[in-house]
Amino acid sequence: xxxxxxxxxxxxxxxxxxxxxxxxxxxxxxxxxxxxxxxxxxxxxxxxxxxxxxxxxxxxxxxxxxxxxxxxxxxxxxxxxxxxxxxxxxxxxxxxxxxxxxxxxxxxxxxxxxxxxxxxxxxxxxxxxxxxxxxxxxxxxxxxxxxxxxxxxxxxxxxxxxxxxxxxxxxxxxxxxxxxxxxxxxxxxxxxxxxxxxxxxxxxxxxxxxxxxxxxxxxxxxxxxxxxxxxxxxxxxxx
Amino acid sequence: xxxxxxxxxxxxxxxxxxxxxxxxxxxxxxxxxxxxxxxxxxxxxxxxxxxxxxxxxxxxxxxxxxxxxxxxxxxxxxxxxxxxxxxxxxxxxxxxxxxxxxxxxxxxxxxxxxxxxxxxxxxxxxxxxxxxxxxxxxxxxxxxxxxxxxxxxxxxxxxxxxxxxxxxxxxxxxxxxxxxxxxxxxxxxxxxxxxxxx
Amino acid sequence: xxxxxxxxxxxxxxxxxxxxxxxxxxxxxxxxxxxxxxxxxxxxxxxxxxxxxxxxxxxxxxxxxxxxxxxxxxxxxxxxxxxxxxxxxxxxxxxxxxxxxxxxxxxxxxxxxxxxxxxxxxxxxxxxxxxxxxxxxxxxxxxxxxxxxxxxxxxxxxxxxxxxxxxxxxxxxxxxxxxxxxxxxxxxxxxxxxxxxxxxxxxxxxxxxxxxxxxxxxxxxxxxxxxxxxxxxxxxxxxxxxxxxxxxxxxxxxxxxxxxxxxxxxxxxxxxxxxxxxxxxxxxxxxxxxxxxxxxxxxxxxxxxxxxxxxxxxxxxxxxxxxxxxxxxxxxxxxxxxxxxxxxxxxxxxxxxxxxxxxxxxxxxxxxxxxxxxxxxxxxxxxxxxxxxxxxxxxxxxxxxxxxxxxxxxxxxxxxxxxxxxxxxxxxxxxxxxxxxxxxxxxxxxxxxxxxxxxxxxxxxxxxxxxxxxxxxxxxxxxxxxxxxxx
Numbered sequence: 031x032x033x034x035x036x037x038x039x040x041x042x043x044x045x046x047x048x049x050x051x052x053x054x055x056x057x058x059x060x061x062x063x064x065x066x067x068x069x070x071x072x073x074x075x076x077x078x079x080x081x082x083x084x085x086x087x088x089x090x091x092x093x094x095x096x097x098x099x100x101x102x103x104x105x106x107x108x109x110x111x112x113x114x115x116x117x118x119x120x121x122x123x124x125x126x127x128x129x130x131x132x133x134x135x136x137x138x139x140x141x142x143x144x145x146x147x148x149x150x151x152x153x154x155x156x157x158x159x160x161x162x163x164x165x166x167x168x169x170x171x172x173x174x175x176x177x178x179x180x181x182x183x184x185x186x187x188x189x190x191x192x193x194x195x196x197x198x199x200x201x202x203x204x205x206x207x208x209x210x211x212x213x214x215x216x217x218x219x220x221x222x223x224x225x226x227x228x229x230x231x232x233x234x235x236x237x238x239x240x241x242x243x244x245x246x247x248x249x250x251x252x253x254x255x256x257x258x259x260x261x262x263x264x265x266x267x268x269x
Numbered sequence: 270x271x272x273x274x275x276x277x278x279x280x281x282x283x284x285x286x287x288x289x290x291x292x293x294x295x296x297x298x299x300x301x302x303x304x305x306x307x308x309x310x311x312x313x314x315x316x317x318x319x320x321x322x323x324x325x326x327x328x329x330x331x332x333x334x335x336x337x338x339x340x341x342x343x344x345x346x347x348x349x350x351x352x353x354x355x356x357x358x359x360x361x362x363x364x365x366x367x368x369x370x371x372x373x374x375x376x377x378x379x380x381x382x383x384x385x386x387x388x389x390x391x392x393x394x395x396x397x398x399x400x401x402x403x404x405x406x407x408x409x410x411x412x413x414x415x416x417x418x419x420x421x422x423x424x425x426x427x428x429x430x431x432x433x434x435x436x437x438x439x440x441x442x443x444x445x446x447x448x449x450x451x452x453x454x455x456x457x458x459x460x461x462x463x464x465x466x467x
Numbered sequence: 468x469x470x471x472x473x474x475x476x477x478x479x480x481x482x483x484x485x486x487x488x489x490x491x492x493x494x495x496x497x498x499x500x501x502x503x504x505x506x507x508x509x510x511x512x513x514x515x516x517x518x519x520x521x522x523x524x525x526x527x528x529x530x531x532x533x534x535x536x537x538x539x540x541x542x543x544x545x546x547x548x549x550x551x552x553x554x555x556x557x558x559x560x561x562x563x564x565x566x567x568x569x570x571x572x573x574x575x576x577x578x579x580x581x582x583x584x585x586x587x588x589x590x591x592x593x594x595x596x597x598x599x600x601x602x603x604x605x606x607x608x609x610x611x612x613x614x615x616x617x618x619x620x621x622x623x624x625x626x627x628x629x630x631x632x633x634x635x636x637x638x639x640x641x642x643x644x645x646x647x648x649x650x651x652x653x654x655x656x657x658x659x660x661x662x663x664x665x666x667x668x669x670x671x672x673x674x675x676x677x678x679x680x681x682x683x684x685x686x687x688x689x690x691x692x693x694x695x696x697x698x699x700x701x702x703x704x705x706x707x708x709x710x711x712x713x714x715x716x717x718x719x720x721x722x723x724x725x726x727x728x729x730x731x732x733x734x735x736x737x738x739x740x741x742x743x744x745x746x747x748x749x750x751x752x753x754x755x756x757x758x759x760x761x762x763x764x765x766x767x768x769x770x771x772x773x774x775x776x777x778x779x780x781x782x783x784x785x786x787x788x789x790x791x792x793x794x795x796x797x798x799x800x801x802x803x804x805x806x807x808x809x810x811x812x813x814x815x816x817x818x819x820x821x822x823x824x825x826x827x828x829x830x831x832x833x834x835x836x837x838x839x840x841x842x843x844x845x846x847x848x849x850x851x852x853x854x855x856x857x858x859x860x861x862x863x864x865x866x867x868x869x870x871x872x873x874x875x876x877x878x879x880x881x882x883x884x885x886x887x888x889x890x891x892x893x894x895x896x897x898x899x900x901x902x903x904x905x906x907x908x909x910x911x912x913x914x915x916x917x918x919x920x921x922x923x924x925x926x927x928x929x930x931x932x933x934x935x936x937x938x939x940x941x942x943x944x945x946x947x948x949x950x951x952x953x954x
Contacts, residue, residue, distance in 0.1 A: 057349060061352045065352075135352075166335075167342070169286065171286065173290070177286065181290060181294055211322055215291065216459075219464070225287075226284070230279055234283075235279025
């Protein structure tokens with residue numbers, strides 16, 4: 031185990047939180063914020079869960095994200111407290127919906143951002159393997175993580191090409207869908223084929239049990255965070 | 270040529286990953302439209318149509334039972350992670366499996382079964398809306414508390430109980446339309462470009 | 468020991484190109500073999516047989532035996548072949564399974580289920596041998612093409628296979644990265660590994676190769692030693708469609724550009740968040756109607772400059788002045804056009820003709836036809852652009868630019884992975900564009916392309932203009948110094 035310490039990995043996290051804990055926290059925050067009730071104890075739990083991901087980002091030194099998300103929270107909060115009671119009818123409906131949707135979804139989104147931004151794909155894979163998730167799921171999921179950046183890269187290249195051709199402006203929705211989706215799929219499928227070929231020549235899919243050199247494990251922080259999450263779940267299920 | 274093995278190979282698993290990624294990206298784009306309040310009831314129509322193109326392309330690569338089930342399961346897992354609750358995971362698994370069985374009935378080649386199967390697969394999206402109907406009172410109480418009574422009332426008036434079964438039909442139709450659109454695009458582009466094998 | 472006995476192969480779907488017929492070949496351990504020949508001659512197919520991708524991944528009709536130490540590779544599952552044969556492919560972007568370089572290096576061994584300590588030991592050892600410790604622990608999406616290819620080679624090396632198969636590994640690399648690649652191959656050779664390389668660019672392999680196999684139409688039609696290959700006259704090499712082993716031997720014609728009008732780029736400044744790739748050019752005057760080669764090392768800002776010129780970077784506020792007219796970013800979007808390295812990104816419609824119509828304000832069949840005619844595309848006007856060959860796709864992109872009246876065309880690496888013949892085709896197209904008074908800027912690492920057609924050189928380094936000169940006699944000397952001096 032000691033040998034691992036001096037082998038550099040891509041480092042994303044600043045505080046050592048195990049990816050399994052992060053996954054658990056993400057489900058906790060997003061589920062409870064999205065569909066938890068309002069009232070009694072939940073009145074205390076909701077704000078805590080909303081702030082938790084921002085704190086995690088803060089401890090991970092993601093200054094810019096912290097600033098952006100805090101500002102958004104603040105604006106939404108101000109709107110809800112100061113502006114919403116003044117409105118009625120349609121505008122109340124609209125603003126209420128907007129604020130409601132954001133306060134329900136944003137914390138989960140911030141948590142998801144934290145999860146993705148501070149975890150490497152190898153850590154995800156290691157975590158899944160530790161959780162005894164079968165290779166039949168681990169392989170597709172790791173491909174998905176590998177592919178999101180690719181899909182985004184290709185999407186921007188195609189956007190650039192459309193700008194140069196002067197076809198990025200609005201046309202019929204069908205044409206837009208066709209111009210964007212068809213080249214994207216053609217490129218992504220081609221990349222996928224090359225990727226599969228490369229992965230297969232490296233022995234992916236061998237029947238032996240895979241090993242993993244990525245080091246993950248639970249620490250004090252994980253226990254602390256898990257206790258908080260379990261408490262929130264208890265509150266969520268009872269109230 | 271592929272009859273020699275009916276087990277999922279690494280190659281198939283990678284394909285599952287690639288297409289689930291594209292599907293999810295397009296699905297997410299559709300979901301964004303769903304955050305506009307009233308559109309939530311239109312989601313079952315919009316998303317399956319959007320996703321029809323990648324899904325039909327995916328089906329040209331699917332030859333073995335299990336791939337579509339895995340796609341449903343993984344989509345459900347991603348949705349679970351994003352806080353949509355366990356219902357979506359169950360829906361993803363169930364409708365993925367059902368669709369897979371239907372495709373298999375057509376040997377993954379028959380057009381008729383493919384279109385029906387796509388309709389069934391798109392029912393997984395009902396996992397997202399089911400809560401609105403299954404635990405109706407509790408759901409709307411929460412909505413009212415969180416989003417304001419006006420919003421809750423409006424949403425409720427737009428979604429009387431009979432809408433629930435209707436949405437199943439809508440989602441199925443969305444899937445069928447998506448399949449037809451996807452097929453048209455495949456014919457127009459992928460086939461003409463010689464990018465389809467078999 | 469690799470042995471191929473009476474091997475025939477045809478890809479599924481009756482695709483003519485790339486099949487092999489009647490291959491008999493044996494490669495003893497420790498030999499470095501170069502496979503060369505024109506595009507579609509079957510050299511890639513041959514590499515795919517050695518690593519087992521044929522018939523396990525690419526379908527087709529295969530007969531004959533492919534034996535590795537007496538075992539028939541085509542009957543083995545890929546994960547078993549993977550232990551003996553390691554592969555490096557052409558495109559550095561698509562051969563990674565993980566996202567960080569350390570995990571990528573461990574990937575092959577992890578699949579074999581080797582113990583953790585063993586893998587770590589090997590990763591460290593390989594990183595040491597390849598002098599690539601600084602590349603460990605990096606996100607692969609943040610590495611340059613050359614660095615990616617280095618990681619790819621190292622990753623294969625970690626599982627220490629007996630045989631290395633490389634399929635056009637230098638296609639996307641600049642000069643210094645190509646030199647690095649040479650060192651890696653040298654290392655494998657010293658370790659006594661068998662190396663099989665399919666490649667178009669030959670100069671960087673000088674002095675490494677034990678044996679050259681020349682393929683034509685799916686058959687091995689000549690076998691040479693390196694010495695014999697060096698003795699080939701440049702005409703013979705041209706006849707065979709081979710790029711030179713010695714860049715200096717490649718025929719050059721100095722140009723004497725008539726000094727015509729110029730255009731001016733002013734205040735081109737742009738910085739990505741990482742300082743790499745940033746540019747800062749306050750004033751740059753370039754000749755019009757010339758073919759301008761844009762050279763420089765990786766990260767010199769060549770692509771960024773091109774993107775700014777084409778108006779693709781919103782944050783770059785620079786101006787372009789042609790004569791009396793000044794063009795800001797948005798106007799440049801409609802004046803300049805970039806032919807991208809991956810031209811697949813810029814083809815949108817279901818037929819070549821339709822592709823022209825999209826670019827025309829008033830779609831007119833005859834006008835479209837005349838442009839297609841000029842680029843030899845008329846016979847393909849009803850075909851789907853994606854069904855065309857790489858060169859034809861490039862021409863469709865050029866045609867769509869011409870039809871919308873663009874005067875400045877930018878080419879991003881138009882010849883990566885091309886053989887001599889196709890490279891010359893690109894050179895001819897560029898020359899034809901010059902004849903109709905278009906200005907072309909060509910970002911390239913391809914020395915042969917530059918001396919075949921370019922008339923002017925713009926040398927960028929660290930986001931600034933290092934030099935700009937005409938390709939007359941003195942200019943060619945400077946160019947050679949850039950390409951050969953840094954070897």
